[in-house]
Amino acid sequence: MSSTSNPFRSTPLRHRPTMWILSVLLCMSLHSTLVSGLQDHFILTQLQTLVSGRMDPIVSENAVSPHAHTILGGSAFSQNLGDPTQSACSSNIVGSDKSNYWSPLLFYRYPNNTYQPMLGGARIYYFMKSPNVKPFPPGLRMITGSAVARNASDPKSLGVMISCNHGLQTQYLPNATAHPNGCSAISLGIFFPSCGLASGDLDSPDHFSHMAWPLSYLGGIPFSDPNGATCPSSHPIKYPTIFYESNYYPTPQQKWRNDENILVLSHGDSVGGAYHADFHNGWDQNVLTQAIAQCGYGKGVGENLGACGPFKPTLSQPNSEACRYQNQIPDEDMGYWTPISKLPGCNGLWGAEQGPSKPACTSPAPNPSYVYPNVYFENLKYVTHIPLALPQIDDTQSLEGWTPALGAKGASRLVRWGSDGSDQSLLHVGTQAEIIAGRSSGTSAPAGSGNDLAAPVESSGTTNSTSVSATPVKEVSHESTTPTETCSTAGATSTKHLPKVCKKKNKPSKRELSNHLTRRRSRHLGH
Numbered sequence: 001m002s003s004t005s006n007p008f009r010s011t012p013l014r015h016r017p018t019m020w021i022l023s024v025l026l027c028m029s030l031h032s033t034l035v036s037g038l039q040d041h042f043i044l045t046q047l048q049t050l051v052s053g054r055m056d057p058i059v060s061e062n063a064v065s066p067h068a069h070t071i072l073g074g075s076a077f078s079q080n081l082g083d084p085t086q087s088a089c090s091s092n093i094v095g096s097d098k099s100n101y102w103s104p105l106l107f108y109r110y111p112n113n114t115y116q117p118m119l120g121g122a123r124i125y126y127f128m129k130s131p132n133v134k135p136f137p138p139g140l141r142m143i144t145g146s147a148v149a150r151n152a153s154d155p156k157s158l159g160v161m162i163s164c165n166h167g168l169q170t171q172y173l174p175n176a177t178a179h180p181n182g183c184s185a186i187s188l189g190i191f192f193p194s195c196g197l198a199s200g201d202l203d204s205p206d207h208f209s210h211m212a213w214p215l216s217y218l219g220g221i222p223f224s225d226p227n228g229a230t231c232p233s234s235h236p237i238k239y240p241t242i243f244y245e246s247n248y249y250p251t252p253q254q255k256w257r258n259d260e261n262i263l264v265l266s267h268g269d270s271v272g273g274a275y276h277a278d279f280h281n282g283w284d285q286n287v288l289t290q291a292i293a294q295c296g297y298g299k300g301v302g303e304n305l306g307a308c309g310p311f312k313p314t315l316s317q318p319n320s321e322a323c324r325y326q327n328q329i330p331d332e333d334m335g336y337w338t339p340i341s342k343l344p345g346c347n348g349l350w351g352a353e354q355g356p357s358k359p360a361c362t363s364p365a366p367n368p369s370y371v372y373p374n375v376y377f378e379n380l381k382y383v384t385h386i387p388l389a390l391p392q393i394d395d396t397q398s399l400e401g402w403t404p405a406l407g408a409k410g411a412s413r414l415v416r417w418g419s420d421g422s423d424q425s426l427l428h429v430g431t432q433a434e435i436i437a438g439r440s441s442g443t444s445a446p447a448g449s450g451n452d453l454a455a456p457v458e459s460s461g462t463t464n465s466t467s468v469s470a471t472p473v474k475e476v477s478h479e480s481t482t483p484t485e486t487c488s489t490a491g492a493t494s495t496k497h498l499p500k501v502c503k504k505k506n507k508p509s510k511r512e513l514s515n516h517l518t519r520r521r522s523r524h525l526g527h
Contacts, residue, residue: 039300048091057081067267074098078327084282088423089323095314098282114339120248127241128296129229145276159191173272182256191226195235268350324421328370331438336377369438372430
């Protein structure tokens with residue numbers, strides 16, 4: 001399998017420095033799954049990002065989350081923990097899976113201490129390692145990993161697997177010391193626990209304890225194995241094992257350099273040990289039940305989802321690409337339009353020198369209002385349609401020439417929210433006045449933020465988000481303004497809360513956009 005046609009490993013590896021022998025055995029076991037022909041999994045490919053923002057209805061219901069996530073799946077996701085099966089559509093290629101999956105967004109940090117999201121895609125593996133696997137009960141939710149501590153021996157973090165160029169998987173983000181030649185692909189993978197209580201509990205106070213890791217055996221001695229086949233007696237119900245893999249690819253502007261903190265998760269972690277993910281079950285119960293029976297243990301179809309009968313009626317890549325988020329988003333800048341001077345929320349750089357526990361926030365975090373989007377960020381290479389609330393955009397102006405800084409030349413643009421998609425009748429479009437008002441109201445810390453917020457770190461750079469132009473950055477230094485740009489507040493009636501914006505006159509041509517779309521369809525990068 002070449003990296004051009006499919007940049008993902010055929011199956012995840014496991015590595016723990018303190019469990020080297022067990023790691024080797026597990027890696028051999030997982031590889032032998034494919035080599036021996038044992039078919040025990042299917043892979044949900046071509047997952048599209050539904051929305052990015054400070055939302056986490058499991059931890060911060062009806063509030064603004066302490067840090068940003070990238071969210072996949074059912075379009076009815078919101079700050080409230082509703083029923084995902086009521087979604088109008090799903091960004092999953094299998095439309096009968098309206099579950100939501102979310103994890104911290106990965107940012108690139110420039111030398112001037114500004115941040116920009118990284119682009120990519122996701123794949124989700126469903127392993128069924130025994131014939132006794134049961135479907136998730138409706139509404140089950142869980143969190144794997146820890147957002148507030150980096151501890152390799154913490155059972156919650158057992159499933160973290162991060163790699164550079166799809167190589168050895170560890171709990172650490174790539175850096176210049178370990179990878180001096182850089183990474184063309186950064187894979188953030190994580191297993192979810194798959195053993196449930198006999199009572200069938202859907203959640204627990206810590207969103208983890210109602211689940212447990214399955215077991216494998218070495219010399220007759222059991223040990224916790226994220227992809228094991230049997231369950232402990234405390235949690236006897238075996239559900240499918242989910243492995244959620246987000247794959248990010250640096251843009252031409254996001255150059256590798258000799259710095260330990262190039263890659264930063266949205267809650268400030270630049271080491272990687274505090275990577276985590278959430279799952280809220282929204283499967284059509286009949287489809288998942290039949291898929292486990294027909295495409296599970298001994299019958300897995302891998303990524304050939306068309307070979308699984310229960311998936312066929314709703315299997316559609318075009319439908320997943322056309323799915324649009326239905327609800328409101330926090331009214332704050334996420335960095336898709338232009339780099340931002342700090343991570344969303346109160347999340348300073350949490351490097352190795354700051355220790356394993358996430359520092360507390362020493363100042364109030366922004367608490368923006370929830371508003372409806374007015375535009376979306378589109379990247380044709382990775383098929384992203386991420387809703388944004390931009391106060392710079394008035395309600396009637398043309399978006400021709402508004403070129404985002406993020407992405408390769410000609411691959412990214414802004415599009416009016418509600419102008420396309422499969423569920424346009426359900427979409428609400430925010431007005432410029434509403435978005436400006438929402439920005440000005442975000443001054444207090446979100447409820448329940450606690451120690452999930454990091455102390456700000458003094459920036460050694462002087463550039464902030466108001467002085468970085470929204471055009472493709474030529475070099476990593478961000479000295480990017482050119483004579484072809486004119487800056488304005490884009491027709492706003494008030495400029496108090498508006499960042500400076502630059503409208504690039506030489507917009508990408510329709511031919512450039514079409515060529516990128518053609519190349520994207522032929523390569524399927526990031527999925």
